[in-house]
Each structure stands twice: as C-alpha cells, then as structure tokens.
Amino acid sequence: MSQTEKFISLERQYYAQVFPRHPVVLVEGRGAKVWDVEGREYLDLTAGWGVCCLGHSHPKIIEAIARQSKQLMQVSNLFYTVPQSRFAQRLVQACPDGIDRVFFVNSGTEAVEGALKLARRATGKTEIISTLNSFHGRTLGALSATGQPKHQASHQPLLPGFQFVPYNDLAAISEAITEHTAAVILEPIQGEGGVHVAETAYLRGVRELCDSRGILLILDEIQTGIGRTGAFLGCMHAHIVPDILCLGKGIGGGFPLAAFLASERVMRTCELGDHGGTYSGNPLACAVGDAVIETLLAENLAERAWDTGKAAMTRLRKIEAAFPTLIREVRGKGLLIGVELISDEAAKMVVSLGIERGVLYNRAAGNVIRLFPPLNIPEELLWHGLDAFGEILKEVA
C-alpha cells in the first residue's frame, strides 16, 4: 500500500464523509508550491481556498506563531491582550473611513452569523435580502442567507425571513424591501457561485438604495477582501463603504481567523453580553492576523494582485480565443479569476489533468475553473500555471 493509499484509507474509515477529495495527500507547502506524501511537487493555484494570501508558510507568519505561542496563546475575554488591541487598530485603520470597530471570530461563517445578528440588533428588524447563487457559509444563519438550493436542501427548515433576488439587479432589491427588512447582504464578487463580478453601478446603487430606504448594507468580503481583488477590499473599487463588513480567509493567511466589522453607529447598538466567543480575539490568531496585514500592506500586495491579475486576464483571453468552443467566458478582478467552461465534465478534466501535470486548479459552480493563487506568487510560476492550462485544454478538446 502506498503512503497515499494508507492516509486515504484512514480518512475513509475515520473521517465524516462530506468532502469530495482528490487522491492527493499534501504534507508540505512553501510559497506557491505544495508537496504530497510521495514527494511530488505541485503549483498551488488554489492557495487553500484563497486563504494563503502570502503563500504557504510565509516566514512572517511562522515568526508570529513562534513568538506569540511562547508568550500567550489563549485568555478568557475577561481580560485585555496586546495582540487583540494592536490587530484591531491595524485592521480598522486599513479599512476605509466608516468602518470603525471589529469583532474577531474563527471562520467566515461565524463572521456572517455575527453580521446577521448585528443587523437585526441595530435595526430591530428581522428580514434579510440576499442574492441567488450567493455563498455565505454553512452554519444555520449563514446557510439561510446562501442563495444556492444545493447547499440548503438537506437542512430544512432554515431560518425564516430571507429573500433571494438576482445578482446585479438593483430593481429586484428595491422591490424586495419591506417594512421588516433589516439589511441586504452581498458579495462584491460571487466566488463560490462561479466568480460573478458585481457591476460598479450596481454596488453604488445598492449603497444609495440602502441609505434612502433606511436599511443596512452587509458586504461579505470573506473571499474578496484582504487584497484579493487588487484593492484591500473589493468594495473599494466602487468607492462604497458597507455598514457591516465580513472578512475571513486571507485575514489569517492560513491560520483560522475571521472578523466582522461595522460603523460606530451600528456596532454601538451591541451591549455588554450581546455577543461573545471563547476564542474571539485569541492572542495567537491576532498576532498572526497582525503580521499578515502588516506584510500585505508593506509589500503592496493588493496593488501587485491588480497588476498580475490584469496580465493574467490578458493571457487567459488569448487562451479563450484559441478554444472558443471550450471556454464560455473569462472574468474576475485582481487575483480572483474564473474561466467558465462549456461543461462540468470539461472542468473536472482540467482539474484531474492538472494534478497529473503538477498544477492544482479549483472548480467552482461545476464548470468554472477558479484561480486564486497567493497574492505574491512569482509571475513566472503563474504563467507556467496558465500555459499548463492551455496545454490541458488541448487534451480536453
């Protein structure tokens, strides 16, 4: 039995069988590369679901973990800690004016739960408008906000009070607002839904609509935030600021960490005891988050993601022109790019042929190849990944 077979069989015996996995057991990662238990090397264009914004095992992250883990790893929330205060300041200061306070959690779905509770608390209303094809997480509140029946179907009944409208359709939001509406929740780019980009006019229109109708705007930037789209936050391209902001994934660079943030006006509606969490603001997680954001800003990685993303799109459009019957569309922003293929089968083939060639691609929404590599990926590695994609399409064709 090979090492790969051994660990796959242990997983099959002991782990909940909920993930459709590729037959690869990863043991090591550095920068944009990972290695499996057999010693095979892969270029990782998935970056742990877009999480490893600084690449795998970045020295600043290792250093922060080593330093803080020796000093203080966990305290109860009855006490202040240095990393929590420092990181709160750094994160809020990196966000646009109007985002004034933060609450730290462990995962994206918890950030969305906090945002939904806060929206209800701040408005005294209970209805939420979300979009079809959206993804906001898998705990019951976030799942109730997720506009994809395939995720919701086996968990009914979900929370009441969620309405779903088409994405990029401002009139549909306007019509859905009732006297009970607390908030609209949106992703600036629907990532899990297949990399669908919100139009700038739409985002600005939603902001104005929320203001004029007295409801809150929650932006779920768990996938689009932390430099991914070529700005610190995806909403910064449209020059709008949400009332409540959800961050996750890249914020910890690979360490489990997420956050919801809000304006002073909204966050001050929370009173002592309204929300909490054993690990909220865990000193180790905050020390890592602080190192991630410090590095991201010092190395201008959002701007870099913008430039690299533009060059990548140009290369992908050439590939699109060469395979007009295989590729439906290339879309995205910064280093969150989707290549929509003609079928799920074609996308599945790309992923498995990629593994054979030593390049990891991710498939979203069935037929979309989603590229979200580390923001600091060396260009020659990214071009190698895109060239390999072109070669693979020849085989698929």
Ligand SMILES: Cc1ncc(COP(=O)(O)O)c(C=O)c1O
């Ligand atoms: C936009 C968005 N919101 C929420 C989530 C849920 O985050 P997590 O898996 O960390 O709970 C995801 C995860 O992919 C996401 O992309």
